[in-house]
Amino acid sequence: MEEEIKAEFLKIGFTLDDEEEILKKCLTFCQNYSLEPSDLVSSWEVYYLNRQLDESVVKDAEMDGFLGHLQNEQVETAVKKEPGLHMYSFKDVEMILDAGDEDTKEVILGTPTDKSEKLHLDVYDSAHKTNGSIYSSGRISKLVTPFGKRSNKFVVKFNIDNLPTTETVNGIHNHENLEDDIIQRIRPHKSCSLVVHRSGPEPGCWFMYDRIEDRFNALENRIRKHAAALVASxxxxxxxxxxxxxxxxxxxxxxxxxxxxxxxxxxxxxxxxxxxxxxxxxxxxxxxxxxxxxxxxxxxxxxxxxxxxxxxxxxxxxxDSVPLSVAADMNLPRAKKQALDEEIQATNLSCAPTEITMVIAAGPFTTTDNLLFEPLTELLAYATKKCPQLLILLGPFIDSEHPQIKKGTVDLSFDEIFQMEVLRRVQDYLEYMGPDARVVTIPSVRDANHDFVFPQPAFDLDSLNNIHQITSLKNPGIFEADEVKIGCCTVDILKHLSGEEMSRHSMDGTPSDRLSRLASHILSQRSFYPLYPPAEGVPLDLSLAPEALHISSVPDLLILPSDIKYFVKVLSLGGTSEGEEQMKKCVCINPGRLAKGEGGGTFVELKYQGSSDKINASIVGI
CATH class of the missing domain: 2.40.50.430 (OB fold (Dihydrolipoamide Acetyltransferase, E2P))
Incomplete structure (x- = not known):
């Protein structure tokens, strides 16, 4: 059985660090929990994604955490069979120990604290919470370095550099005294033009009027469009x-x-x-x-x-995909379709490569222990140094899952917090950078100060002074920056697909890149949210604008912030056995979360020069 376990790990592209010790423990897990080697390795793949491990290596140090993950799976299976049953693991023991420590520190008697709620709040925005369950040992909150006590501020965790003349940054950026240094005022060398594709609900729209008829028509139209496209090919x-x-x-x-x-x-x-x-x-x-x-x-x-x-x-x-040569929207009028084809052809014939620099970050923008928005402040300071043409900020900004927001212990309204803590900082950044800097904001269904519906209208920012420099998109949204087509969606579709996907890998020994496969589903289905029924907590309303979820053509950049491990991947779509299709490439980006619990997270710095083959992308830990 040890050889079978090893073969299953190698089949999905994992290597074993301490092979003998790991296989011995895995064999024990299989015997104790009556698992087949394939089931064990499938559980490891879920654990690997949820823990956001850095490399495809199975390490002995992760076996204790993996054991906790297996125990949680057994508990969930048993609870489904007997709803009233509760099975204990070492996570419960740690909660009891934590409760004892808190009781010794408590002097004044008050309302008892729900320790299970505390545990959930500590890791609410990490990948360890999936559909209401925590797939970790519960110890991750103790391993997080508080944001103010970090020794290194900006660390490049991953880098892709396809630009021959680009200076690659390796290691650690020394910005410890960034606010105290005299910063030379260098503005972006040129302003980028933004063209927003307006499709989706408008601010102030009515929602929660979704009918069964609307859902049926939306699903029926998807099937009919795919059928028409496949036949037309x-x-x-x-x-x-x-x-x-x-x-x-x-x-x-x-x-x-x-x-x-x-x-x-x-x-x-x-x-x-x-x-x-x-x-x-x-x-x-x-x-x-x-x-x-x-x-x-x-x-x-x-x-x-x-x-x-x-x-x-x-x-x-x-x-499972529509051929790229076929127009995605078969219902377009002939004149409009012809004009679209001419526009695409003119874009393809352009020989001058478009160069654009951007910084991409997704919320939460403050740590769970306060509402000081320190990660956002340092992100803007980093952008001030790097001078990108475009700064893309994706929600949540005022996170409804934040402990203080959730408990209602703040004195200001959510709109006031958004104005004072977020927009004021962004405006200060733009005033410092000058008129050429641009900022794009996309809301999230987790934003406490915005409509809880998906598709989601854009923020209403008409009252701002420098409104011409801030562009607010709908969620999901598509826009063009200097003719570079960018699609964004802040709903965690990657995580939702990861929990619902059923797959079988080819037996030729080729490793399967699951993250790329999950992202490819979005483009293959030409939908920002192809999953149906939607995941729990997603307020999908198909009566508003079903076309808002539709992706008419493959974008150059696809930004999908997720709780699963950050990545920058070049996806290839199209191609048939007859050779009639051209390959279309798209750079898919998951910047991770700017804040994780009480510690810092990650963001992406990107330089795009005309195509996916000429990019310099860095995932930076803050």
Whole structure:
């Protein structure tokens, strides 16, 4: 079994540090919890993503934390079988010990503190909380260095440099006395032009009027658009009803659904076709004959296969993306479509590479122990030194999950905190940098001072003095900066897909990059949020503007802030066996969170020069 465990780790691209010791412990885990090697390694992959580990190496030091993760999984499985049952792990023991320490320090009797609530608040914005559960040992809060006690401020944690003449920054930037130094006032060498694609709800819109009819029409339109695009590519035949018994191979298009409330598995995958082709009927989908696949609820796919009994469609091929050569929006008028094609062709013929520099950061922008917004202050000081043309700030700004916001212990309103602590700092930054600096803000559904709905209207910033330098986007939003198309979405779709995806890797030994695969789903489905039903806590309202979630063409940059591990990856889309498709590349960026608990997080500094092959991207720890 140890050899099987080792083979499973190698299959997904992990190496073992202390091989003998790790395999011995993994064997014990399998025996104690009745796990197969494949199940154990799948659990490790989830643990690896949630803990945001730096490299694909299984280390002996992580085995205790991994044990806690396995215990939590066993608890969840047991609780589902017996709702009234509670199983204890060493996380509960630590909570009891923490409670004892607090009791010795407490002098004045007061309202008892809920220690479990305290534990959740300590790690609320980290990757260890997924769908209400914490996949860690509960000790992570003690390992976080408080923000004010950091020894190193700006550390480059990851770097991609494809620019031959670019000076790469390695190691640590010495900005310890940044505020005390005399900073030379260097402004951006040129201002970047911004063009916002206006699609989505407007500020002040009415929401919470979502009807079943609206949801049905939105899902039906997605299936019909995919079907029209696949047929227009001339690579696939006209779709047929997959629920009708047929001995010959057919081609069907539909949406992946789950037969029940749990996660997808081999026995619960359904395919829901359109009303036009099957009256919206479901049919069970069998994928056993496919060597590799990746599916999730809400994904629209094309299936080649046969249905001999009329009850189960046996797939021989799965098509999960729309060909790039086909116009994504098949409902555009012919004149508008022709103008769009001419615009895209003119852009492709432009030989002058577009160069733009930017700093990208996602909230929370303050630590959990206060509302001083120290990480935001240091981010703006860093931007003052680096002088990017564009500063992109993604919510949450006033985080509804912050302990003080959640408990209501602040004296100011949420709007006042946003104005005084966030916008005032941003305005000071712009005044210092001069008229060429630009800032883009995108709200989050976690913003306490904004509408709790998705898609989400932009912030109303008309009252600001330098409004021409601050551009507020909708969530999700698409804009162009010097002809570089950028898409942004602050809802954590990567984390949600990670919890719902069911996949099988090819057996040729090629490592599977799960983060790239999750990000590719967004572009393949041409939707900022292709998951349906949405994850718990996502206020998806399809009556507002379903076109707001639609991605008409692949952007040059795709910014998807997430609680899972930060990354900058170049995604390649398109390409067919016939060679009729060109490859389209997109740089996908997860800047991480600027603040994590009581400590600092990460942000991204990017220089983009015309294409994804000419970038300099650094993930900087603050």
């Amino acid at each position: 001339r690579l696939y035949e006209e779709p047929m009803d997959p629920s009708v018994a047929s001995q010959r191979s057919i081609f069907a298009i539909g949406m992946i659904c789950c037969d029940g409330e749990g996660h997808l598995n081999d026995k619960s995958i359904l395919l829901q076709s359109s009303v036009e082709h099957s009256g919206g009927q479901h049919v069970r989908l069998e994928l056993n004959k496919l060597s590799h696949f990746s599916v999730f609820p809400g994904q629209v796919v094309g299936i080649k296969g046969h249905n001999p009994s009329g009850h189960c469609l046996i797939a021989s091929e799965l098509v």
